[in-house]
Amino acid sequence: MENKYNLRSPAVKRLMKEAAELRDPTEHYHAQPLEDNLFEWHFSVRGPPDSDFDGGVYHGRIILPPEYPMKPPSIILLTPNGRFEVGKKICLSISGHHPETWQPSWSIRTALIAIIGFMPTKGEGAIGSLDYTPEERRTLAKKRSLEFCCETCGCTMHSALLALSHNSNTSPQDHKAKELAQQINFKAESSSSRQPVENGSEDRTSTLTQADNSTSAGQKSSFVSQAGEAQMPPATVVEEPQIHTATSSTCPLSPRQRHTQQHTQHAQHDQRDGPEPTVSIVALTPTPQQPQDRSHAGSAVLIVVLTLALATLIFRRIYLAHEFDYDL
Amino acid sequence: MRSHRRRKQIATAKMAEEQKESSQGEMEGVNCLAYDEAIIAQQDRIQQEIANSNPLVSDRQDLSVLQREYAEDDTVYQLKIKDLYKKYSYIRKTRPDGNCFYRAFGFAHLESLLDDSKELQKFKAVAAKSKLDLVNEGFTEFTIEDFHNTFMDLIELCEKQPSLQELLNSFNDQNVSDYVVVYLRLLTSGYLQREHVFFQHFIEGGRSVKEFCQQEVEPMSKESDHIHIIALAQALNVSILVEYMDRGEGGTVNHHVFPEGGDPRIFLLYRPGHYDILYK
Numbered sequence: 001m002e003n004k005y006n007l008r009s010p011a012v013k014r015l016m017k018e019a020a021e022l023r024d025p026t027e028h029y030h031a032q033p034l035e036d037n038l039f040e041w042h043f044s045v046r047g048p049p050d051s052d053f054d055g056g057v058y059h060g061r062i063i064l065p066p067e068y069p070m071k072p073p074s075i076i077l078l079t080p081n082g083r084f085e086v087g088k089k090i091c092l093s094i095s096g097h098h099p100e101t102w103q104p105s106w107s108i109r110t111a112l113i114a115i116i117g118f119m120p121t122k123g124e125g126a127i128g129s130l131d132y133t134p135e136e137r138r139t140l141a142k143k144r145s146l147e148f149c150c151e152t153c154g155c156t157m158h159s160a161l162l163a164l165s166h167n168s169n170t171s172p173q174d175h176k177a178k179e180l181a182q183q184i185n186f187k188a189e190s191s192s193s194r195q196p197v198e199n200g201s202e203d204r205t206s207t208l209t210q211a212d213n214s215t216s217a218g219q220k221s222s223f224v225s226q227a228g229e230a231q232m233p234p235a236t237v238v239e240e241p242q243i244h245t246a247t248s249s250t251c252p253l254s255p256r257q258r259h260t261q262q263h264t265q266h267a268q269h270d271q272r273d274g275p276e277p278t279v280s281i282v283a284l285t286p287t288p289q290q291p292q293d294r295s296h297a298g299s300a301v302l303i304v305v306l307t308l309a310l311a312t313l314i315f316r317r318i319y320l321a322h323e324f325d326y327d328l
Numbered sequence: 329m330r331s332h333r334r335r336k337q338i339a340t341a342k343m344a345e346e347q348k349e350s351s352q353g354e355m356e357g358v359n360c361l362a363y364d365e366a367i368i369a370q371q372d373r374i375q376q377e378i379a380n381s382n383p384l385v386s387d388r389q390d391l392s393v394l395q396r397e398y399a400e401d402d403t404v405y406q407l408k409i410k411d412l413y414k415k416y417s418y419i420r421k422t423r424p425d426g427n428c429f430y431r432a433f434g435f436a437h438l439e440s441l442l443d444d445s446k447e448l449q450k451f452k453a454v455a456a457k458s459k460l461d462l463v464n465e466g467f468t469e470f471t472i473e474d475f476h477n478t479f480m481d482l483i484e485l486c487e488k489q490p491s492l493q494e495l496l497n498s499f500n501d502q503n504v505s506d507y508v509v510v511y512l513r514l515l516t517s518g519y520l521q522r523e524h525v526f527f528q529h530f531i532e533g534g535r536s537v538k539e540f541c542q543q544e545v546e547p548m549s550k551e552s553d554h555i556h557i558i559a560l561a562q563a564l565n566v567s568i569l570v571e572y573m574d575r576g577e578g579g580t581v582n583h584h585v586f587p588e589g590g591d592p593r594i595f596l597l598y599r600p601g602h603y604d605i606l607y608k
Contacts, residue, residue: 010503011473017470069471070506070548103546104510107471 005038010202012038018108025161029112031062034153039064042153045112046161051120052137054083057161059150060115062108072102073111079148082132082140131321201264375425382423385435385499388607391419407579411572412597418607419597426549429556429596429603430512435499436594437566438486438604442495445487452483454565462518472514478507509548514554519563530555551601554586561586570596571606594607 005012015038022031031043041062047053060077077084084090132140149156342552368467398405420435422428441448459476482498499505520527524537531540546552561568567590571583585592593607 012508014474015469017473021470070510103542104475104548105467105471105514105546107468109468 006280011064012068014069015064016038021107022109027161029109029115030161031108031112032153039068041067041108042150042155042231044155044161045114045116046115048119053083053119054136054138055142055146057146057148058083059148059155062111064108069104069107071106072106075111075115078150080140080144081119082130082137117270155229334442335448337371343608347463370577378424382421384403384423384431384502385496385502386421387496388420391417391606394419404575404577404579407574408573408581410572411580412606416498416571416595416606416608418498420605422601423518426551427509429552429599430509430560431505432603432605433560433566433568433577433594433597434482434508434512435495438482438495439492440593441486442489442492445457448483448486451564451566452487455479455483458515458518458563461522462514464473465518465521466516472511475507475511475514478504479511482508483513506548512560513546513548515563516552516560517545519559519577520555523559523562527555554584557586561590567592568594568596570603572598574600 007013015033019033019038024030027046029043029045031040031041033041041064043057043062044059045058047056047058058077058079058081060075060079063074063076065071065073074089076089080086087093089263091267167221374401391409394409394412395406398409399407404524422432422435432599437451441451441496459469462472482495482504485498486495499508520537527537536542545556557568557570562568568586569583569592570586571581573581595608597604597606
C-alpha cells in the first residue's frame with residue numbers, strides 16, 4: 001500500500017496512522033481500510049449493551065473524502081439493524097443546533113464510537129433513519145446480525161470483534177460514546193430540510209450534508225424507478241455487498257420499501273399542506289400491506305370527491321346551457 | 329347518450345387527476361434530493377469565488393487600498409481610515425473564510441520572528457511543549473500530531489531565515505495553512521478548557537466551556553471573538569493588538585491589547601466579521 005499513495009498527502013499520512021492505530025480488533029469496534037483503497041474502510045461495531053442492539057455486531061463501510069481529516073467521513077451500514085437504512089450514506093457532520101461541528105482532530109475511531117452511541121437514539125422520521133420496534137431490533141441484533149458475512153472484506157460478525165469480557169459493560173468507552181452521540185448527528189445523504197416534526201421533537205436541523213454526486217444520482221434514479229413497485233423485493237442493486245442482507249425474509253419491510261413508502265406519504269402530505277418540504281413521521285408497522293392500503297384508500301377517497309365535484313360542475317353547466325336554449 | 333358522455337368526461341378528469349398526483353409525488357422526491365445538493369453546490373461556488381479573488385494571505389499592500397474599498401462619501405469609514413494612517417502604513421489581507429484570525433495571527437507572528445532569533449527560540453520552546461499539554465488534557469495524540477508537526481515545520485523553516493516569500497508561499501499552500509489553523513484552534517481550545525473556571529463567565533447560552541470549544545473553536549471556519557483571542561494570546565504568550573473599525577460614531581479607531589498591558593508585536597485590523605494584518 002505504501003507505494004501506491006503519495007505519502008506527502010496529509011490525508012494519506014493520517015489514514016496510514018489511523019490504520020496502524022486500529023489494526024487490532026477491540027471488544028467494541030474494529031476498522032481497517034480495504035486492501036486496494038485507503039479511502040474506503042470496513043468496520044464492525046458492537047451494539048451498545050443496555051439497548052435493543054445488545055448482542056448484535058454490525059458491519060459497514062466508511063468513505064473518506066480526499067480532504068480528510070478537514071472534511072468528515074461518511075458512513076454506510078451494511079448489516080440490517082433497524083436504526084439506520086442499509087446501504088445508504090449517513091454523514092457524520094451536523095449537530096442539531098450547531099451545524100458543521102466535525103473537528104479535524106476527530107478520527108475514524110471517534111466516528112465508530114459515535115455510531116455506537118447513536119444507535120439507541122430515536123430516528124424520528126429522518127430519511128435514512130429507521131424506527132423499527134424494539135422486538136424487531138432485538139431479533140436483528142441477536143439472531144441475524146451475527147450471521148452477516150461481508151463479501152468485500154471477507155469478515156464474519158461472529159469473529160470480527162474480541163469477545164466481551166464481563167467487567168467491561170460499563171466501560172468509559174460507553175460513556176464517551178453517549179457523550180459523542182449527543183454532540184454529533186448522523187444525517188442521511190440528500191435528506192430534505194424539514195420542519196419540527198409532529199411529535200414536538202426539538203430537532204430543527206438544517207440538513208446540509210456532504211454530497212457525493214455519484215451515489216445520490218444513483219439513489220435518485222432508483223427512487224423514481226421503484227416508486228410504482230414498492231412491493232417488489234429490492235434486489236436491484238448490483239455490485240453492492242448488501243444485496244443478500246436486504247432480501248432477508250424476517251425483515252418485514254426492506255429499507256427501500258420503507259423509503260418509497262415514506263415518499264408516498266410525503267407527497268400526500270404536501271398536497272394537503274402546500275409545497276413546503278415537510279417530512280411526516282411514518283408509523284412503520286411490521287406488516288407491509290397495511291400502510292400501503294391506507295395510503296391507497298386515502299387517494300381513492302380524494303379521487304372520488306374530486307370526481308363528484310367535477311361531475312356537479314358539468315351537470316350544472318349542461319343544465320344552464322339547456323336553460324339558455326329554452327329561453328331562446 | 330348524455331350519461332355516456334358524462335362518464336367519459338369523468339374518466340378523463342380522473343385520469344388527469346391521477347397523473348397530476350403521481351407526477352407531483354415524483355417531482356417532490358426529486359426536489360428533496362436536489363434541494364440540498366443545490367445548496368451545497370451554491371456554497372461551494374461562493375467559497376470558490378472567495379478563494380479565487382482572495383489569496384489565503386496576500387502580499388503587503390499600501391494602506392490606501394482600504395480607502396478605495398469604501399465610497400468617498402462614506403464619512404464614518406473614511407475618517408477612521410485617516411485615523412489608522414496616523415499609526416499604520418501597510419496592510420496584508422487574509423481570505424475571509426472564517427479562519428482569518430488564526431491565519432492572520434500565525435503569519436504575522438512568524439513574520440515578526442524572522443529577524444528575531446532569540447524570540448523565535450523562545451517561541452519554539454513554547455510551541456514544542458504545547459502538544460504535551462494538549463495530550464495531557466485528553467486530546468488524542470495521533471490525531472493532533474500531524475497538525476503539531478506542520479506547525480513545528482513552519483517554525484523550523486523560520487529558523488533557516490528564509491525569504492519572506494517562502495513563508496508567504498507556505499501560508500498560501502492550503503494543506504499547510506489549514507493545518508496551522510487547526511493547530512492554533514486546538515491551542516485555543518486547550519487553553520480555554522484548562523482555564524475553564526475563569527472563561528465560563530464569558531460564555532453565553534448556558535454552554536460549558538467544553539461545549540463552546542467543540543462548537544465554536546475547534547471546527548474550521550468558526551469565527552473568532554474576544555475570548556478566542558485572549559486564549560490564544562495567553563496560550564502562546566504572545567501579545568496581540570487589534571484595531572476595531574466599525575460603523576460606530578467618533579471618527580477614531582479603538583484598539584485593544586490582548587492580554588491587557590502586553591507589548592504587542594502583532595497588529596490586526598478588525599472589521600465586523602474579519603481580521604487583516606496591519607504594519608507600521
